[in-house]
Amino acid sequence: MSAIVVVGTQWGDEGKGRVVDRLARQAHLVARYNGGDNAGHTVVAEGHTLKLHLVPSGVLHPGLVCLIGAGVVVNPERLVAEMDELAALGVDVGPARLKLSAAAHMILPTHRALDGAREAARGPGSLGTTRRGIGPAYADKAARLNVRAGSMAQPETFAERVAERVEAHNRHLQERYGAEPLPSERVAADYCAYAQRLAPHLTDGSALVGEALAAGKTVLCEGAQGLLLDLDHGTYPYVTSSSTVSGGALTGLGFGPRHVSRVVGVAKAYTTRVGAGPFPTELLDEVGDRIRQVGDEYGTTTGRPRRCGWLDLVILRYAARANGLDEIALTKLDVLSGLERLRVAVAYERGGVRTEVFPAEFGVESLAQWEPVYEELDGWADDIRGVRRREDLPPAARAYVARIEEWVGVPVTFIGVGPAREQAIVQSP
Ligand code: GDP
Numbered sequence: 375m376s377a378i379v380v381v382g383t384q385w386g387d388e389g390k391g392r393v394v395d396r397l398a399r400q401a402h403l404v405a406r407y408n409g410g411d412n413a414g415h416t417v418v419a420e421g422h423t424l425k426l427h428l429v430p431s432g433v434l435h436p437g438l439v440c441l442i443g444a445g446v447v448v449n450p451e452r453l454v455a456e457m458d459e460l461a462a463l464g465v466d467v468g469p470a471r472l473k474l475s476a477a478a479h480m481i482l483p484t485h486r487a488l489d490g491a492r493e494a495a496r497g498p499g500s501l502g503t504t505r506r507g508i509g510p511a512y513a514d515k516a517a518r519l520n521v522r523a524g525s526m527a528q529p530e531t532f533a534e535r536v537a538e539r540v541e542a543h544n545r546h547l548q549e550r551y552g553a554e555p556l557p558s559e560r561v562a563a564d565y566c567a568y569a570q571r572l573a574p575h576l577t578d579g580s581a582l583v584g585e586a587l588a589a590g591k592t593v594l595c596e597g598a599q600g601l602l603l604d605l606d607h608g609t610y611p612y613v614t615s616s617s618t619v620s621g622g623a624l625t626g627l628g629f630g631p632r633h634v635s636r637v638v639g640v641a642k643a644y645t646t647r648v649g650a651g652p653f654p655t656e657l658l659d660e661v662g663d664r665i666r667q668v669g670d671e672y673g674t675t676t677g678r679p680r681r682c683g684w685l686d687l688v689i690l691r692y693a694a695r696a697n698g699l700d701e702i703a704l705t706k707l708d709v710l711s712g713l714e715r716l717r718v719a720v721a722y723e724r725g726g727v728r729t730e731v732f733p734a735e736f737g738v739e740s741l742a743q744w745e746p747v748y749e750e751l752d753g754w755a756d757d758i759r760g761v762r763r764r765e766d767l768p769p770a771a772r773a774y775v776a777r778i779e780e781w782v783g784v785p786v787t788f789i790g791v792g793p794a795r796e797q798a799i800v801q802s803p
């Protein structure tokens with residue numbers, strides 16, 4: 375009886391989808407616990423490249439139950455479209471298999487409009503959100519104004535509540551941003567149609583997870599985004615609006631910490647960030663361009679080019695602490711092949727003062743004053759995509775992985791050497 379929590383350790387897009395797909399082999403239930411369709415999780419398997427935004431990344435494993443948990447904000451239009459795409463591929467997304475927590479919150483089209491209007495109003499200081507309405511939906515949730523998924527079970531009151539919220543948002547959109555209002559009755563009618571599709575999937579998510587754990591089953595908790603996008607522990611305000619850390623699995627799904635047996639932190643072998651905000655090891659030169667090109671670093675959700683930089687071990691140490699990591703799943707090691715010299719940040723320095731602690735809590739102005747201190751490591755020339763055992767990696771690649779383990783104090787139990795399921799070196803079950 376145990377829960378395995380998978381988290382992103384950087385700024386998202388670390389490869390959580392493929393790691394969850396791997397760990398799902400040993401799970402009975404896979405549950406997304408935070409975020410919404412701002413997430414884009416890729417699974418390359420069985421001849422498909424799935425880009426999942428809301429449906430948990432274990433969905434390709436038949437017999438596994440998939441839950442969208444209470445901590446998630448759901449755009450029903452997106453969820454229905456994703457279910458249709460999966461069904462067209464022959465994947466079972468019926469109500470017995472894909473469950474939606476009644477306590478999850480709804481994203482309305484006016485949340486998306488507000489997200490866009492706020493970003494536009496920020497001008498050059500915009501956060502670079504995905505404009506999926508994530509921030510406004512979580513804000514309404516915290517203000518106790520929002521519509522929850524469970525309301526879809528009562529079509530008459532659901533339509534009324536949706537229309538009432540859309541009208542309230544419309545007033546704000548018009549008065550504050552001079553934006554066009556959205557037709558509340560049409561939105562309510564659309565949402566009733568989605569409700570008809572989604573109502574059979576509604577469940578008590580916390581009870582589902584609790585029953586699975588009590589029956590000795592393994593629950594795999596899938597985090598979205600990454601540590602530095604966490605609302606409390608990230609690079610605020612350049613963050614998302616949910617708890618991306620391992621603790622978010624407990625609050626987002628509704629179970630207790632003693633059930634957690636493993637916390638797996640997914641880390642890219644270098645660092646990327648999409649959207650605005652500080653990024654100490656960012657590379658604005660041809661090395662950064664090369665990593666972007668070889669690593670195909672373009673957003674899964676928005677297609678935006680991702681900012682690329684060296685691996686930052688100060689961040690991974692912070693991730694080990696803030697999440698209580700037991701293991702690191704290191705992805706995209708193959709992308710570094712062919713670079714003669716590699717750098718990893720091992721500390722930050724400011725005015726002759728050195729720190730090995732990521733300065734998260736004092737804000738982005740403080741973070742901007744720190745310069746990374748690099749250690750140089752040898753690169754390797756060989757193509758490693760066919761390697762399946764750690765001892766068969768070129769010595770410099772082995773040393774790179776060992777340096778991460780040494781510095782972070784957490785074992786690397788999975789190494790991605792390509793995007794496909796089999797392109798991995800796996801050390802634990
Ligand atoms: P997530 O949001 O954390 O699930 O990550 P994304 O799916 O947004 O981005 C990760 C990208 O890297 C996807 O395109 C994956 O197919 C790809 N990927 C994952 N692991 C590896 C790997 O080990 N090597 C390579 N080359 N690509 C990988």
Ligand code: IMO
Binds near residue numbers: 506
């Ligand atoms: P996955 O789960 C990378 C970023 C956005 C922006 C900030 C706030 O695929 O790793 P939001 O729309 O959430 O209000 O945007 O967070 N962001 C992500 N970056 N991967 C993600 O998800 C992200 N989800 C949000 O780019 O900087």
Ligand code: MG
Binds near residue numbers: 413415
């Ligand atoms: Mg992603």
